[in-house]
Amino acid sequence: MKSIPALSEPNYRRFIVGYSFSFTLYWVTLLAIGWWTWETTQSAAWVGFMFFCDLFPAVLVTPYASALADRVDRFLMLRIVLWITVATGFSLAVTAALDVLSPSLLALFAVIEGTAVGFSQPAFFGLLNRLVSPKNLSSGVAFNSSIAQTSFVLGPLLAGLCFSLGTDFAPLVFSANAFGTLVYLYSLTRVELQPAPPKHDNTDPGAIAGLIEIWSNNKVFAPIFMIICVALLQRPLISLMPSTNGIFDILRPEAFTFLTATYMAGSVLGTLYLSSKNDDTGLTEQSRIWLAVMIGLLVAFFASMEAGITQIPIVLSLLFVLGLSSPFVWTANTIVLQNQTSEGLRSRVLGNSFMISRATGAMAVAAVGILSDWIGLSYAMCATAVFVAVLIAAQSILRNRRRLMEPRP
Structure with missing residues (x-):
């Protein structure tokens, strides 16, 4: 902790536990979308379309979501979007468990998830300076990045283990992000934010x-x-x-x-x-x-x-x-x-x-x-x-x- 100043703050440690767990399981569910699509359709075009459905909505809504985040309580906005993510993830898992999931329906879920990312990321990035003290902000930003890089390795490895069990386990991997987000939400309830810096009234x-x-x-x-x-x-x-x-x-x-x-x-x-x-x-x-x-x-x-x-x-x-x-x-x-x-x-x-x-x-x-x-x-x-x-x-x-x-x- 001495070598990473941000970890000396209990508040940041509570946050990072939930964030790291959630981000790792996010990769499991994201890769599961491509895996299930390929196993079901055997079509690279369908796989590409699924990831397009996840990416493109975020690109469209981010400018407007960012403006909203600058006008409202970012912490509240983030938690609302995370609860939507939980509901979406469990709904997807139930749909798969009932064996009524189709590629078209999965694409709809991907659009909802991508839109949620477009709203959650501006709120999260705008909130980061209130999770650590100003003197440790640089350390916190860098350590968040190290967690993201680690999750990029652990998530696919865990996903590969789940995929080896077959498509019968699709509901489990589809719900991974929802479970991770629940842990993230719990960690946020333990966080006490730093005072918000003043905003200039003349900001457009x-x-x-x-x-x-x-x-x-x-x-x-x-x-x-x-x-x-x-x-x-x-x-x-x-x-x-x-x-x-x-x-x-x-x-x-x-x-x-x-x-x-x-x-x-x-x-x-x-x-x-x-x-x-x-x-x-x-x-x-x-x-x-x-x-x-x-x-x-x-x-x-x-x-x-x-x-x-x-x-x-x-x-x-x-x-x-x-x-x-x-x-x-x-x-x-x-x-x-x-x-x-x-x-x-x-x-x-x-x-x-x-x-x-x-x-x-x-x-x-x-x-x-x-x-x-x-x-x-x-x-x-x-x-x-x-x-x-x-x-x-x-x-x-x-x-x-x-x-x-x-x-x-």
């Missing part, structure tokens, strides 16, 4: 105000831009890991999760370091260096694969260091955002940042997947890395030009 209450703030305020735009860049690299790499493993015959097909787990282990280590550092000084500028490292490592990884260098120690080492680099871009800039965003716009800026990065990552996965059918996965991933490098160079040129045009005192 509209949904568009958050997007304007992102575009016009460089202290907000710069970290979000870096988050978008790393999403373009990380999401395709993780999502297409089964394809990477299959194309280059690294491990047995069913063992591809070990590659993902190695990447995430590096990410967890990086976020734990940031948790102990508990300081956002210079993080955005340093993240440019780390992003360059990620680009170089990504190109080196796929160049090695193309050259036939697929020895497991080399592959795992490259993936681990890639994962280690990621938090110094993604998490570091999330910390900066939490510290730089005003209270009146907190949910809109942070919620829209989440929505933009999620949508960008999803589009990157789709684009790399399509491009890989034409030129191969390695060249598609390397092209993405080059594209990100060009974006960074262009943004740096524009930033320097803007500085030169600013009037000097």
Whole structure:
């Protein structure tokens, strides 16, 4: 606890127990949707449509949900949405248990769940600064990220164990997120929030105000831009890991999760370091260096694969260091955002940042997947890395030009 300042606060410890349990079981249910759909339809198109139904509603409602969260009690809003999530999860489980679940009905449940995420995330992100004292906010943001990365490993592993039992156990895995959310809700009843920082009365209450703030305020735009860049690299790499493993015959097909787990282990280590550092000084500028490292490592990884260098120690080492680099871009800039965003716009800026990065990552996965059918996965991933490098160079040129045009005192 001494090495991670946020954990020295009992209030935060109560919160993180429920959050970590819930987030892990969320992955079980999310993956169960794709698993059940495939087992039932044997259609990749249906599987893709299910995940689209989960993602797209959140993208649509987040700007409006973020504006709502900035006007109401975020803690109350979060708990209401979580109770809706519980009801949805148990309804899905009962529907599956009664053997009346169809792909179309499951898609409807996915839309409801995706919409709930669109409302819960702005409330959650806007609330984070009241779960820990101001001096430990950076540590809390980073440790939350480490929990999310750990859940990304544990959730799929637990889901795989459940799937091995067969579709008769579908009601159990469909209800996993609901059970986890109940634990989360209980932990929230034990939490005493920090006093809310004052909001400025002249803050625009509209949904568009958050997007304007992102575009016009460089202290907000710069970290979000870096988050978008790393999403373009990380999401395709993780999502297409089964394809990477299959194309280059690294491990047995069913063992591809070990590659993902190695990447995430590096990410967890990086976020734990940031948790102990508990300081956002210079993080955005340093993240440019780390992003360059990620680009170089990504190109080196796929160049090695193309050259036939697929020895497991080399592959795992490259993936681990890639994962280690990621938090110094993604998490570091999330910390900066939490510290730089005003209270009146907190949910809109942070919620829209989440929505933009999620949508960008999803589009990157789709684009790399399509491009890989034409030129191969390695060249598609390397092209993405080059594209990100060009974006960074262009943004740096524009930033320097803007500085030169600013009037000097």
